[in-house]
Amino acid sequence: MDNSFASLPPAFYTRLMPTPLPAPYLVAVSAPAAELVGLTPAQLADSLDVLIGNAAPERALPLAAVYSGHQFGVWAGQLGDGRAMLFGDVATAEGPMELQWKGAGLTPYSRMGDGRAVLRSSIREFLCSEAMHGLGIPTSRALSVAGSDQGVMRETVETSAVVVRMAPTFVRFGSFEHWFYRNKNDELKILADYVIDRFYPALREEDNPYQALLAEVTRRTAQMIAHWQAVGFMHGVMNTDNMSILGLTLDYGPFGFMEAFDSDHICNHTDQQGRYSYANQPQVGHWNCYALGQALLPLIGEVEATQAALDVYQPAFAAKMDELLRAKLGLSQLEQHADADRALFDAMFALMDANHVDFTLFFRRLSGLKAADTSGDEPLRDLFIDRPAFDAWAAQYRARLQAEASDDSARQLAMNKVNPKYVLRNYLAQIAIEKAQNKDFTEVERLLSVLQRPYDEQPEHDQYAALPPDWASHLEVSCSS
Template sequence: MPTLETLAFDNAFARLPPAFYTRLEPEPLPEPYLVAASPAAAALIGLDATELARPEFPQVFAGNLLMPGSEPLAAVYSGHQFGVWAGQLGDGRAHLLGEIAAAGSGWEIQLKGAGQTPYSRFADGRAVLRSSIREFLCSEAMAALGVPTTRALCVVGSNAPVRRETVETAAVVTRLAPSFVRFGSFEHWAARNKAAELRQLADYVIDRFRPACREAANPYDALLRDVGRRTGELIARWQAVGFMHGVMNTDNMSILGLTLDYGPFGFMDAFDAGHICNHSDERGRYSYRAQPQIGHWNLYALGQALASLIGEPDAVQAAIEESYVPAFEDNFIAQIGSKLGLARRLPGDEDFIGDTFALLQRHHPDFTLFFRNLGQLSASAGDSPAADAPLRDLFIDREAADAWLTLWRARLAAEARPDAERQAAMDAVNPRYVLRNWIAESAIRAAQAGDFSEVEAVRACLSEPFRLQPEHERFAAPPPDWAAGLAVSCSS
């Protein structure tokens, strides 16, 4: 297997014209040390796990040593932030090193927090340990949940001070993705009336990642439909696991339908469809219930950027409505159906799912535990309410839980599926462990005190979120009292 010195680099993005990026090297990070690494992410680029223990490893992924063949650059893009056009943005603290071809796939390697670039907009170009640990853990946790996402290879820390609300320490998180092109990458050129660059970027994405679109009568219309479908599928998966992105700006939306840019994210604890995980989101634009609508809005922003390439005036709306809407709705119903133990879709299921979410909204049980504990119950009511305790105990109003369970069992009876088969299927789609904010915060506090073992414990647990892990059972608990005041913001 390749070593740090023999990874075979390419950089297809760097073959685009210079207007798309600025070439520059990362800023050295003083005395870097390894905080955490993901063997699964290392395997994606064919890197032997023994390389993670080498003393050169933190030097390389702090940006202090460049691997042979890498071509560091920062990409330019624009975007809408909180629904307002923000103009030119870009990789303000990220350096793309290049692309590694492994196992038939290409993975770009990007250092986030590696110093200032021309797109830093007066910022320092650094990331802090707190936010880097959050992105590392959530990237790998989402992959294990089966949610399309960028990946995280490692976090490298340093005692170098960085000022946010308080003085913190610096860190670099290494991210992997087939591409980091965003909706805002297209908006950038459309806003500047740069037709040639807009077409070059669209052709790059089609030829590199979506060659089937080239066979369509209108490849750019096909590209928009592909992005619409994948974005619908992605957000349906977010909703199904109770994930909230927190800052769904168009510059944070992947053209490949990946979860991109983990900042003020959150997983739902006590269910509230109006929950806002981002303390900076004062108007709730990116609440849990708003995410499907915002995905739709963001696709319209992308569609307007591609409109000149697509040509037909009504084609943009048609492409989005015929791709995103059914992809989200069908996938959401299918995934929630699976979480409820339904083997197939029957008439009335949408109403039943609606009734289920109405129950959750009225009584606010823990979202993750509601579905996981439901999988422990029998399809028969039994003689004693004690058999339903795993679910009933999540409710203050036990009678409401009982009334809903009667409806649930009536729906299960329409399939007559054996309990053991259904319960195993439910356990395979309902995680026991998710990255709750209190879990991330506990790992961060330990790491800030110099103990990185909790970060590794969380990573290991969340790499198998559906398997019962007695050694990590503390991570299945709802938030402790001390976590009630936790808040994450755009600085997170």
């Protein structure tokens, strides 16, 4: 174990140890995440005190990092790791991977918080981190979740838990904003050089490495959010302190996967103004890149060069979104159909919106539609209230398929590789959480196994792909989630 972040000057963090929790118990381990860092689930089970932060691994240098950020569009000032502690990084086949406790106790950056995470939110983060990886979306990972019966107060008293999460780095947009708004250009440069040298070394060859850094982060952010939109994922709290400098999905709180399609859906009950609605995510991502660009301006040196880097966002998002939607609809990349395809996509989303069609089921069942006849339409058609409107759109789609002589069997196979059958619906997480609160972790394990293979049919788990029950519509998640 190493800790490269600890090699930065002391102003970037506070060294400290986590606060122990009594009588810990293991909730779940992700075997693929463990394999990535060269461990087995059995080894992790034997290291429970480390997983919950009651002990540190040999050579660990636990620390809490300082950063700042914009929260709901308002400058919030200093924030930092209020309940997270980085304890080191390890070499993997995919490069260095940092390990971090989340929920390990008070830090100097906890503000009015208690430094703890609850079992409910920890299970949600654990499951969604691994579910997003299964979907092929850039994300931090989750190694394990462990619990303790020590109570913490949220809306009610809940029990504590700690997630060990992993990412190449947890540096975020707000890490740069912290130094910019304090007029600390030396520290700003140290951080930028650290990120470039460790994660973007090729950018050193550019005429202006800091402009190139902004352009690359902007491109990655745009592409990540296109992935979110294409799978119906809503982050819920796209503050600049929750935006990864590597373009990873980071900090899972009040997230949600779209069910009955509503482009203006707000998954975070705390977000009364709808700033982070599904429809707003692309433009908020762009806004956040502007905040990062502002922070990097002293290093880039020119407003025009900074703007040029930010101009990468819109074309990168549009190109990735077009690519993903064509794949989801089983269409080839034919330039002569580009404008017609966008019109087809727009009509599709308008139809889904008007009928509040289940997002995941729509795209999964779409693969059963045949190019030359309507014999396979019923499972998909049954999702719509306005079936004549569906029929009209399906006729346009068929005409597009016939224009490229699409083969039904090959297209269905290809579409099912990009349209998941299984996503982490809130009600599925809630069922697993309620069982776990009674010390039954079997549903967490079963759900994790299903979500790690979201594109496979897994007929023995069909119930996880069904329409949500009526009671699920009353579930609410907020920033405390």
